[in-house]
Amino acid sequence: MRKNLLLTFLVVLFFSLNSMAQTTETKEANPADVASLDAIMKAVYDVISGDAGKARDWDRFRTLFHKDARLIPSGKNPQTNVVGANALSPEDYIKRASARMAQEGFFEREKARRVEIYGNIAHVFSTYESFHSLSDKKPFIRGINSFQLLNDGKRWWVITIFWQGETTDNPIPKKYLKSKK
Numbered sequence: 572m573r574k575n576l577l578l579t580f581l582v583v584l585f586f587s588l589n590s591m592a593q594t595t596e597t598k599e600a601n602p603a604d605v606a607s608l609d610a611i612m613k614a615v616y617d618v619i620s621g622d623a624g625k626a627r628d629w630d631r632f633r634t635l636f637h638k639d640a641r642l643i644p645s646g647k648n649p650q651t652n653v654v655g656a657n658a659l660s661p662e663d664y665i666k667r668a669s670a671r672m673a674q675e676g677f678f679e680r681e682k683a684r685r686v687e688i689y690g691n692i693a694h695v696f697s698t699y700e701s702f703h704s705l706s707d708k709k710p711f712i713r714g715i716n717s718f719q720l721l722n723d724g725k726r727w728w729v730i731t732i733f734w735q736g737e738t739t740d741n742p743i744p745k746k747y748l749k750s751k752k
Contacts, residue, residue: 599636605726608686611635612718615729616679619668622704623676629665631723636661636727637721645735656733666716667736679700683715683750693720698747699734715747 604614618632645656659667671677683698691699695718700710714736721728737743 575725598634600726601631602726604631604635604698605728608688608695608720611685611720611727611729612695612697614696615718616681619672620680621672621676621677623644623674625676626673627700628671629669631663633750635729637730641731643731643733644720645733647738647741676703677709678705683748684748685751686696691722691724691739693722696720696747698743713743715743 580662601614603610605611614631614635618628618635621627640661642659643656643660644659645654647654677701679701681697685696687694697716697717697718699716700712701712701714702710714734717731717733718729719731719733721730735741
């Protein structure tokens with residue numbers, strides 16, 4: 572009797588955990604978003620961009636990132652002049668950015684790219700320009716996104732996006748304003 576009760580409990584626990592795991596998994600990536608380095612870079616910029624009042628497709632965003640991915644904004648605190656960085660999970664980034672992106676409108680475009688690939692890893696220095704609207708002629712900020720990506724043999728994954736915005740005392744060097752592949 573005791574063995575049957577224990578076995579029943581373990582079977583119920585197994586199926587409960589299995590069904591919970593299935594409901595928390597993210598959807599599969601669109602193969603067109605992750606088939607090439609160019610495709611995943613385009614998808615990242617596309618999914619975070621949109622007009623004010625437009626919700627972003629955060630499910631699509633999640634599919635681009637490895638389960639251990641990090642997004643890391645960096646820069647100088649204007650009050651203290653201390654340079655720092657803050658590592659975020661994709662979920663943390665969504666929580667931090669979604670309301671402001673939808674409220675203000677946010678479009679980020681890649682201006683230039685430099686790529687280094689070794690085996691299954693890639694490093695991409697992607698110079699960006701950010702706008703509040705597609706009709707804006709001048710970006711409100713520019714900077715460099717440093718992407719680290721992994722190709723697992725089936726698709727590309729974003730492992731890290733580490734970025735810094737341009738400032739008057741730290742302008743983007745001219746060599747990063749032209750693509751080099």
